[in-house]
Amino acid sequence: MVCLLVFIIVLHLLSLAMLLIATLEKSWWIWEDSEITDLWYNCLHDNTTDSWLCAATTESDWLQSVQALMVLSVVFSSVSLLVFLGQLFTLTRGSLFYFTALCQAFAGFTDFAACLIFAFHRKEILSASRDLSRGRFGYCFVLAWLCVPLLLVTGVLYIHLRKKQ
Template sequence: MLILLCGIVFLHVAALALLFVSTVVSAWAVNPTSSADLWFNCTTINGVNSCQPGDTGVWIQAVQALMILSIIFSFLSLFLFFCQLFTLQKGGRFFLTGAFQVFASLFVMSGAIIYTVMNAEWVPPSESFGFAYILAWVAFPLILISGLIYVILRKRE
């Protein structure tokens, strides 16, 4: 049982780290001379790097909010797991923890879908999706799987 709990916590922390990196790193859209993320657009010209605030459109603010909510819900889910681990009765299920984790996965998915659809309006066609965007999509199934594991998991002595 201890190995299972350690594995679940490791999966949760790894997914939380992926979420955090994908939200903070400036690589949602990249090309050889520029990169863009949810917050800034950076350009390198003649070795000089200049960053300007990103688009202030409603859709990018929705993506920003959804990614931040996913981090908050995933962190709260981890906190709730440890609280329930010590207070839940034997045989109880981690429904609240799983629900928070599933909500976090839905927030990531929604934010990534909005970014995918609206990206054509904001980013020039010469740019491609960067690794932070891909990390957000990788984090989505990991968070969903960990949320489902929490729902199925029963507390044992």
């Protein structure tokens, strides 16, 4: 039982870390000529100083919805972890972790919705005059997609987990 608890907590922490990286790090869209775009900034690599020059992204309704959904996903996953740790000490023997599972499932669904919106509305979100075929999805977008099954699997694991003494 202890091994299962440690596995679930490690899986939860791994998915939360991946979610934070996907939300905060630069690289949701990569252009060919050393330019990257994330949820918050457009960055251009300056070869003379070997640094990134970043400016705030142009706001659009689709971008704001992706930002909000990713932040909600982080919040739901964090609340789920805190609630789980609290329930470990307060639940009666034989109880199930339904609230924890519900929060984790909501985190997975909000992450899924954010990824879908970015994938289908990237032209409006990036609002670039350049051709989108010259760019590609970055590693943060891939991390966000990888978080979806991790979050949903941990949510299912919490549903089946029963508190024992």
